[in-house]
Amino acid sequence: GDSVTQTEGPVTVSESESLIINCTYSATSIAYPNLFWYVRYPGEGLQLLLKVITAGQKGSSRGFEATYNKETTSFHLQKASVQESDSAVYYCALGDSGGSNAKLTFGKGTKLSVKS
């Protein structure tokens, strides 16, 4: 089946350091994968951070970037300089461009703590 594997947390980094949260996927039943990063800030619901629907493209939001790499089946989340407000749980997700949201596959989530 389809699956998503991401960096096991918790991850702790200091403010202004760089960050990478790894995400790799296996899309055995999906011809055209869509890739997403969702984020859950403390006290809030999960929300979409960024998405990329075309292989080779990069998505960006709030200083975060992720490139959809079909060759390595990866969609790593990166930020050059994190802030304390980035402390949250990050979820990588895999969808089917021709299918339903009901078939979204989520990773387990990576908890990020940014120290000041």
Added chain:
Amino acid sequence: GGIITQTPKFLIGQEGQKLTLKCQQNFNHDTMYWYRQDSGKGLRLIYYSITENDLQKGDLSEGYDASREKKSSFSLTVTSAQKNEMAVFLCASSIGQGAGNTLYFGEGSRLIVV
């Protein structure tokens, strides 16, 4: 903007009890979802609904019932609560069910079975 409201935030019940979680959205979205999140695991879909009075089973529907009597609300019932299903339940909605449509989530409801 809109909001998704889940009630209650904490639902405490006894083993074997029938327990209901409620979800309301004011986005006017057609599709609504219930997910379960166990500690250290990804989200798993329990039920979803593509329109009022529609119900579709997800991967984890056994032991649950759902109801979508109005477009704005979607409730989930645990038919017989068990201690091994203590988890956080997340409600979400999207304008349509297609994969290009962004999901909007509530804050979650934690089920505690004593």
